[in-house]
Amino acid sequence: MTDALRIDGVTKSYGDTPAVCDLDLSMPQGEILALIGPSGCGKSTLLRLIAGLERPDSGAVTVGGRVVAGPSWVPPEQRRVGLVFQEHALFPHLRVGDNIRFGLADRPRAEQDARVREVLDLVHLSHVADRYPHELSGGEQQRVALARALAPRPAVVLMDEPFSSLDESLRARVRADTVDVLRATGTTAVLVTHDQTEALAVGDRVGVMREGVIEQLGTPVEVFERPVSRFVASFMGDADFLPASLVEEGLACELGLVTVRRDTAQAEIVLRPHEVSLKLPGPGVHGAPAVVTHVEYHGAFVLHTVRLASGRTVRSWQPHSVRYPVGTEVLVSIVLGIIPSVLVGERTLGASPATSPPTPAAAG
Ligand SMILES: Nc1ncnc2c1ncn2[C@@H]1O[C@H](COP(=O)(O)OP(=O)(O)OP(=O)(O)O)[C@@H](O)[C@H]1O
Known part of the structure; x- marks a missing residue:
């Protein structure tokens, strides 16, 4: 089946400022892609290139099998691209129904009426067709904006x-x-x-952008659990980094053996707060000694920051019933079954499962 959207080697700069750099992307029909990245990384520029609000310096954009930018140029209104922006951008002087009808002007009136009814039904707002945008709540306006974007049956x-x-x-x-x-x-x-959270919850795939390129494109599980780089690991959720070095059994960090991989002497271990276990000292309890330095109540969970003997800190999510006061001495380990990512420099090695039992310090 033809891809709904293809971007081939698209580059766009504003003067000396590169915004999108030699970017490739293809999306199958029906996919939802969440695009995320720090401010200024080129997300909006990429959307504007697809919509036809900007022209690429080089490369091609193909929407629904038709090349719309590159060797040929198709103006925005003929691209079969629907837009929904932050400010819902409904026409304030037009009733809801007419706002939706706006993109259907080239269709016969009876078809317009039927389609307006159909998309309003879809967003459960048939009862507001005759209202003006200011007579709607923010959420309703957003749903009207979606209905308006969907009305002409866009490819994307x-x-x-x-x-x-x-x-x-x-x-x-x-x-x-x-x-x-x-x-x-x-x-x-x-x-x-x-x-x-939104990117992980909504996207079939998530594209993490940085400086005009997509640094990682993958399923939510891939970008969260197997980040390709330090940047993706720290951008997609909280992450702490602990130095690790080669010991006889594999790679070990301050919390114990993390993998039996032996292909690097020096590395860092990426730890997310849900991967770090805290226990009070007691008989049979193992872990690296640490002291609680900070406690943040988040409702369902409590984020604890602890300082290890080396002076490094790691964070740990605890259930809402657990709140160790600042100064509490705890034993820290990696939650059993977790295989953390291993960073060498800025890139991830992709840790392989440990084949030997974890040392006591690595047990949860
Ligand atoms: N019209 C413009 N003229 C000059 N430079 C621009 C223009 N639009 C964007 N830029 C620059 O291009 C780069 C990418 O901007 P863009 O708006 O695409 O980023 P973004 O990821 O959408 O950012 P944000 O998350 O803040 O909206 C930035 O360096 C920005 O300053």
Whole structure:
């Protein structure tokens, strides 16, 4: 089947500022891609190149099997690309129904009416067709913006921080509704977000961008659990790094043996807070000694920061019932069964499973 979207070697600079650098991407029909990266890494520029709001310096963009930029140029309104931006950008002087009808102007009136009804139904807003945008809540406006983008049956929908103007409680709900609609219609979508949880929750794949390139493109599990680099590891969630060195059995860090790999002498271990276990000292309890230095209550979980004998710190999520006061002496280990990523320099080796039993210090 033809890819819904292909980007081949696209480059775009603004004067001397490179925004997108020789980027390749292909998306099968129906995929939702979450695009995330630090401010200024080129996310919006990439969307604008796909939408036709910018011209690439080189490379090609293909939407629904048709080359729209590169060797040929197709203007934005003819690209079969739907846009949903942060500010919902509904026309304030048009009723909801007419806002949606706007992109259907070239269709017969009866077809317009039917399609407006259909997409309003899809987002469960048939009852607001005659209202003006200011008579809707933020969440409703967002759903109308989605309905408007979907109405002309685009090959790809581009969403730039579509939920960021909604407050947190509404956001999760509107996000889930939006994903339901995209899935129900088999729509291919690129969603730009600043929110790592959102990227992991929404994307079939997540693209982590940095300085105009996609540094890692993979499933949410891949980018979170097998980051390719220090940058991805620290950008996609909290991560601590502990030096590791070669011992007889493999690579060991201050918390014990982490892998039997022997292909590097010096490395760092990537540890996420849910991979770090804390126990109070007692008979049969093993681990590296540490002292609690910081405690943050997050509701369901409590984030503990502990200082190891070396002076390095690691963080650990504990269930909400566990709150060790600052100054508590604890024993720290890697949660049993966890195989942390191993960094050599800036890149990840990809740790292989330990084949020998973990040392006591590595037991959870
Ligand atoms: N119209 C423009 N003129 C000049 N430079 C621009 C223009 N638009 C973007 N840039 C620059 O291009 C780079 C990429 O910007 P872009 O807006 O694509 O990043 P972004 O990842 O979307 O950032 P943010 O998350 O802050 O929205 C940045 O260095 C930015 O300053």
